[in-house]
Amino acid sequence: MSRHEVQVTVNGRNRTAEVDARLLLVFLLREELRLTGTHVGCDTSNCGACTVLLDGEAVKSCTVLAVQADECDITTIEGVQGPFGGLSAVQEGFRQEHGLQCGYCTPGMIMAATDLLRREPDPTPQQIRQNLKGNLCRCTGYEMIVRSVRWAAENSTQ
Amino acid sequence: MSLVGARVVRKEDPSLVTGRGCFVDDMHPDGTAFMMFVGSPTAHGTITAIDISEALAMPGVLGVWTAHDFLEYPDLPQGAENFERPLLARDKVRWLGEPVAIVAAEDRFIAADAVATIVVEFDSLSVVTDVLEAVAPDAPLLFEHHGSNVITAVPTNDDLERELEKADHRAHLDLRNQRCAASPIEAMAVVADWAPSGLTMWATVQAPHHLRNQLATWLDISQAECRMVAPDVGGGFGSKIVWYPELFAAPLISKWLGRPVKAAQTRSEAMLQMAHGRDQVHSLDVGFRNDGTITALRMVVTQNLGAYPDPTGLGLPVLTTWMAAGCYRIPKVSVSYRTVVTNTNPVAAYRGAGRPEAAYSVERLVDLVARRTGIDPVEVRQKNFIPPGAFPYEVPHQEAVVYDSGDFGKALELCVDLLDYESIKQRRDRQRADPAAPLLGIGFSSWLEIGGFGPNGSLEGFGHLGSWESAQVRIQPDGSALVFVGASPHGQGHETTYSQIASDVLGIPMDNIRVVHGDTEAVLQGVGTMGSRGVTTAGVAVHNVSNLVVERAKKIAAHLLEANPLDIEVGDNAFNVRGTPGRSVAWTDVAWASYQPLALPEELTAGALEERLYQEAPNFTYPSGCYACVVEVDRQTGEINIVKYVVVDDCGTVINPLLAEGQVHGGVAQGIAQALFEEVSFDESGSNVTSSFLSYLVPSATELPDFVAGRASTVCPNNALGAKGIGESGSVGAPPAVVNAVVDALAGSGVDHLDMPLTPESIWQVLRKDSK
Secondary structure (H helix, E strand, O other), rough: OOOEEEEEEEEEEEEEEEEEEEOOOHHHHHHHHOOOOOOOOOOOOOOOOEEEOOOEEEEOOOOHHHHHHHOOOOOOHHHHHHHHHEEHHHHHHHHHHHOOOOOOOHHHHHHHHHHHHHHHOOOOHHHHHOOOOOOOOOOOOOHHHHHHHHHHHHOOOO | OOOOOOOOOOOOOHHOOOOOEEHHHHHOOOOOEEEEEEOOOOOOOEEEEEEEEHHHHHOOOOEEEHHHHHHOOOOOOOOOOOOOOOOOOOOOOOOOOOOOOEEEEOHHHHHHHHHHOOOEEEEEEOOOOHHHOOOOOOOOOOHHHHOOOOEEEEEOOOHHHHHHHHOEEEEEEEEEEEEEOOOOOOOOOOOOOOOOEEEEEEOOOOOOOHHHHHHHHHHHHOOHHEEEEEOOOOOOOOOOOOOOHHHHHHHHHHHHOOOOOEEEHHHHHHHOOOOEEEEEEEEEEEEEEHHHHHHEEEEEEEEEEOOOOHHHHHHHHHHHHHHOOEEOOOEEEEEEEEEEOOOOOOEEOOOOOOOHHHHHHHHHHHHHHHHHOOOHHHHHHHHHEEEEHHEEEOOOOOOOOOOOOOOOOHHHHHHHHHHHHHHHHHHHHHHHHHHOOOOOEEEEEEEOOOOOOOOOOHHHHHOOOOOEEEEEEOOOOOEEEEEEEEEOOOOOOHHHHHHHHHHHHOOOHHHHEEEEEEEEOOOOOOOOOOOHHHHHHHHHHHHHHHHHHHHHHHHHHHHOOOOHHHHHEEEOOOEEEOOOOOOOEEEHHHHHHHOHHHHHOOOOOOOOOOEEEEEOOOEEEEOEEEEEEEHHHEOOOEEEEEEEEEEEEEEOOOOOOOHHHHHHHHHHHHHHHHHHHOOEEOOOOOEEEOOOOOOOOOOHHHOOOOOOOEOOOOOOHHHHHHHEOOOHHHHHHHHHHHHHHHHHHHHHHOOOOOOOOOHHHHHHHEEEEEEO
């Protein structure tokens, strides 16, 4: 199997790794760079637990080969921060409105919601549901996730 | 101010929202190898050969093992005698995906490559996946020596045929409670590290002590050298109490390779290898008077166990038949059941575990009685409810079941109000008359379930060490507190809930309390988180053990203040002398003194502020409530849209309304999912045709509604908190409300019942027949 050097910027840091051609971005992050906040919940790109920002846009990092991310800028959950005691408005919103239970899908949800609020700072509940439909949560039933994202919209400093 | 009852945000969240949680697959000790199963390619067959040669020759492959490598180890624990599940299939495979070999490699990718090269040769046998086909006289047998696929059968003493016959009316209903997959978003994962100093294992399980107890026995090592840790656990819903083979194989492979070993399922592997839930067939008969009074109920349950009887799987129909009559005063109840093996994944607990099946049947029957008598379903329910004055209420058919308290009529009234029932009924009639409008249907579910597992002997029946839960409080020298609990969470928020409970009793601020769980080397002993027992058993343990500690602390405070211990009251992180403002001593000073013999009253010794408790429960608890669902059904496509969903829960005392709401939402979501979307299906060859999230339809945010919530409250008389538990309520109560609503919407078609999941296609078939 061919090996390739990949250079990426992850959470503001330049990282270089030599990877198999078939390696998925999510495993580059988790296993090579040891950023384990990005999770894996399926193998069919349905669950969205692996969502990260790639050049600013939310992607499921299981649908991207590591080599495709070469020279890209990546933000993972470990790189999200903000003015709420270090948490971003989305992170704090999930805490305030109980938008998580087991927390396994949460990093992906937060990345997808962060991307949504970048594009649409004041989304309706229906827009939130539409935009998060690629992220599965088995614990919450989603309403409290919707409220969490609304909390973030209402409390964003931007 | 009391913290019990307060909307407190969770202590768990700062780690989980920043990616600093620690799930099993996040751990990677140096030198960790990866193990993966080779699954059976056929649902039923005799293994003739397994060719592992190509795999063994692959660079990076560390070993391949088959059943004969484990002959000196017993079968997996706690199976039914003579039907035990082997670690790896021996000679015969009984479902597609059953593990037949293990590969270990340097990493998961090499392991997957190697698994793909292994050829399992077999002679095919006839396959049976359907539980009713499995009891037919000519059905293929999973265990030939037994001569039948029926593993247990509990007949009834009286089938009530005479009672049913003499009722004004009788009605019959056959229904299926389909097979579901619990589908925690984190699939099974384990890291085992068997070093010369002992075995440490991190596993995504709901009951780490339970697993430690079984594993040490299985490995023939002492429990003292077998440490089990459940770190952050990404959901469980019952599916992570099961004895999966990787939990037993991983430590051995670690020992044999001399390095840590990890196993972590892909979702597709999880769908083929984890236990499933539900899968019961019910035959129901009900006798009733002209006025809607139900006089007799007969329930016959056939439980699909899958390929091997799991200890919890065997218990599911027990719980179903216990709860057959729901919240109704039915004078004559007859129940019977049989459990049956088929060529499918083993069936075990899934959120509700036997009680959703009971609630579904009785709530469908009540609607059928309403339909046959022409009486409003709300009125039929009110007429048959056990009245609030009748508690404790012993059901007529099972002495173990004594309902503790409840006010079912009040919950229904509240639900009717929140629904605005009268106006929604008018809207239903308008839309029925208007061919351009979608059909509208209204469904209720007055449900009752068993929580708070349980009284002594109850969990032992499922193979647990006990039915108690442990709690231990240790006051640190600075006045902070460590609270150790035997119940280990998987999303429930134990750290927050138990901190609230302990803080109220101890008078120590929540932030100075740390809850420790999930590590057998830190926590005394434990049973686990299941059966809606997190508050009712473990929470009560925390409450009561905190009381023991604070009473002793009052003695120290009194000694320091030269006051009478009876005059000491706790509050605001200090001890005060009642009625004497300003005479107080800080918790910190009391805590410090508790480690200094010279500062203590004579009867106490250093370390006095540490106590432990194994909390027993005198009875189960009986959470109840009423849900209502309004659906619209598209007349052309059969598509169902939930217009409104009302949830009224009665879980007794609520510790944290925020977390209680989360539990209800999550449970109701899983219940709606069962009603409308989810079903594990097998084709004729026994292949699971729903083996990924592409085909097994876990709902996303666009498929679920907002919930309108109300709360009823009848306190549980049997524990110090008055709590009944809430973890499983939603999944128990939700499905019948949805199905009753859809059947109501289709009232014009003459259809009395449709089996779940109610797909648009199944509705469309009904509407199409109707329009012909």
